[in-house]
Amino acid sequence: MEADQGIADGLRRGLCNLLALASVLCVALGPGAVRCAPEELADERAVAEEVLEALERNAFEEAAQRTRRGLQTLPSSVLLHNLAGSILLLTGDRAGSEKAWRWVRSAAPSDGIAAYGLALVRLSQGRLDEAEELLKEASGHGEAGCCLLARQYLTFLRGAAMSEALGLPDTVRAGRLGLQTALAEARGDAAAAQEAAETLLRDPTLDRYAEYPSVLMTFDRQQPLRWGAPRLPSGLLALPNRPTVTPVAGTAVLSAPDSAASYVAFRVDGRFLSVANSRPFRLNWNSATVANGPHVVEVVGFDSTGQEIYCQRTEIVTANADAPVPPETARIAGRLWRLLALKPSRASVAFLAWRAAARAGDQTAAARWLWRASAIDPAAVPRAFTPLPAVRNPGPPLWRGSADEKLVALTFDDGPRPGITEELLEILTREQVPATFFMIGRSVAANPGLVARLAQAGMELANHSYSHPNLAHLSDEEIRAELLRTSACIQDITGTAPVWFRPPGGNVSERVIRVAADLGLRAGMWTVNGEQKETEGAEPLLTHVLRRVQPGAVVLLHNGRRTTVMALPALIQQLRLRGYRFVTLSEL
Ligand SMILES: [Zn+2]
CATH class of the missing domain: 3.20.20.370 (Glycoside hydrolase/deacetylase)
Structure with missing residues (x-):
């Protein structure tokens, strides 16, 4: 007991004694550090795979629960925060998703998904200038098709000159068809608008009258985005208020506490890095050799007989522009980008096709488009245009017919x-x-x-x-x-x-x-x-x-x-x- 207390005091006294060059970041081992117990490092990629698998079959609540559990063991995971932000955005919780992404941007300033997600939040609030800046940022670090589609949608909302959706790849095909409908309608080309809308509504992956369970473009400047997925039960993925993080970049100095140790070993994520045999025990570590995100740094002190006398564990978050990206991480990010790609509201697209047909004087086609828009989502059709049958007073409930005939x-x-x-x-x-x-x-x-x-x-x-x-x-x-x-x-x-x-x-x-x-x-x-x-x-x-x-x-x-x-x-x-x-x- 006394020995333990002594070590703890020593740790507290001799935390990080360097503060050397201004450009070098010191990784201090805080007073809360404890002796290391043998511990499996939780695998954020395994959690992310499970969350994505749930999201891809539209099991939003399951994905939220899994993410929440993952964040309990990996509270500094950028990837899990991005998943949380994505789930919250997809289910229409803009404030919650903004919180997740603000934290990501503190830990990983160049993260493309966080910039993109925050851009969609701003877009939904009609703050187009801020959305545009964020999309520019995201474009350098994100999936090109998703970012380009969002930027073209922004241009459309601004009413800027634009006659065609240009250069949008097949990865955002639905979005491209929606934008084509809107642009054709705007320039009065009823045939092209209806053709693009027809093609979109024929999507065999969806029920005939379903909306995509995604963030939806409405092509309406008053309310640019809608949500196709159901809202999560309140509090299911409530993120705690967490301080922003100062990520480590470039060379970090890992420093051991002042103690009776004869030599000290340094480990990152369980991988041995180096041994220091002379005081002060420290290591200049190039943090750009590991993937961006949270890492566990362990400093282990040994006495002259080779007995381990202490082990300190602390967590750091690294963010380097040239950090390696493991292929599995890239694949996970690719799947997440696909889920976050803007999709057109199919009800809005049908409503645009109605407007195009009605302006062109084709009443039959117009009526059909109005029914289809109402079938997909009655809320997307302004009440004044609701298609109603001619009979407005159909009579009282019918319980039986006349008894005169069999x-x-x-x-x-x-x-x-x-x-x-x-x-x-x-x-x-x-x-x-x-x-x-x-x-x-x-x-x-x-x-x-x-x-x-x-x-x-x-x-x-x-x-x-x-x-x-x-x-x-x-x-x-x-x-x-x-x-x-x-x-x-x-x-x-x-x-x-x-x-x-x-x-x-x-x-x-x-x-x-x-x-x-x-x-x-x-x-x-x-x-x-x-x-x-x-x-x-x-x-x-x-x-x-x-x-x-x-x-x-x-x-x-x-x-x-x-x-x-x-x-x-x-x-x-x-x-x-x-x-x-x-x-x-x-x-x-
Ligand atoms: Zn029934």
Whole structure:
């Protein structure tokens, strides 16, 4: 105990006793230094690989959690701070990402990713001059395509003369197509604008109506960037307030404390550098021989018998212009740049194509582009331009049709669901039974071919919201977006807008009815609900429905359950035997 205390005092007294030449940086071993325990050096590249792998499959929360854990063991890692800044920027937390990048710029002043990331933050704030300066800085140390795209976008936002997107490589192809659409629209070339927009929207790597989960160009000077990825839960990747770092560059003097040691060994990142046999024990170390970033310096003192009497460990961050870049680090940076490349908002691009077509007087094309823009993101379409059906007061919720005629309307909720929907459609087509499908917009967007087949077979397509939430719990704006987006998807695929909607789970309120009516949608409810029996089996379902059907009945079934498929042929046959005729909801 006493011996330990003595060593600690010695360390404190004799910290760094050099302060020699002004150009030479002294690496002082602080009073907090402790005896070295054998320790695995944490591998920031292994952490970075895991984070990137999560980011590349859009698992933002997982990436954030992994980064946070990595930063706990490697608090001075430039790479992990860059990943944190990237995750925060991609998920729309500009203040958080700025904090990460400010720290990186203190530790590694020439870091290209940090300059670029901060430039995007400034761009989103409309601070174009600052963004431009930062992009110039980033260009010297970053991925050329990403930086060039951002600079050309800046030029576009400034309204400067520019007729073409020049020299943008295929690594930023989506961004190039977006910029081409915007430039063609600006110069009044409707054909070129629509062609570029078509090409962009045909991207097979995305759902038909999805936005890229990236930082998005809106081509709107008022709000130049939007975010395609969901926000992280608050605090998930909150970075602690950390002092800025003074990085080590060029020659650093590693100095041992005054002690009874006979000789001293110096190690960096566990690698032996040199032994000093005479006092003062120090080493002039060229810090440009290691990669930029955090390093662990160990100074080990030995007595005359060769016994280790102390070991001090301290962390430094190096930043040298000519530092070696290991190939794995370069590959990791390349992957990060790809994620940070600006992408166009596909909704904004469709809206630009609408403007181009409308100005050229092509009303049919214009209407289609407006539906597509609304299907991708209703918020990207100014309210005044929202495409709405002609009917504005579609009537009260419908629970049943007239009892005068033996008509029945089969309705199928949810889906479309590949594997089940085809079978339902085959039975209905074979039996020549028209039915009404209340579809979830998200599934419509993922299965446009199936939706087109349902429409071609004469089925009535209706709106069951975009993501199947409880509509009664949403704000007017959210209800509107859920319904409008779904109607827009169906309209774009089939050319016909739905006139019916059914609230998910049957959760409905006066307010939901009113917001839907404003979009020309009437609530299509039901007389007979097969849901509970659908989970029990085909036989109970059949008995349940047949017992309750009366003239004018609306039967609620589901598009996605095997029992429903199994019960359907017998259900059709039995109802026909009783003299019923099948109609869609609009025909009831
Ligand atoms: Zn449902």
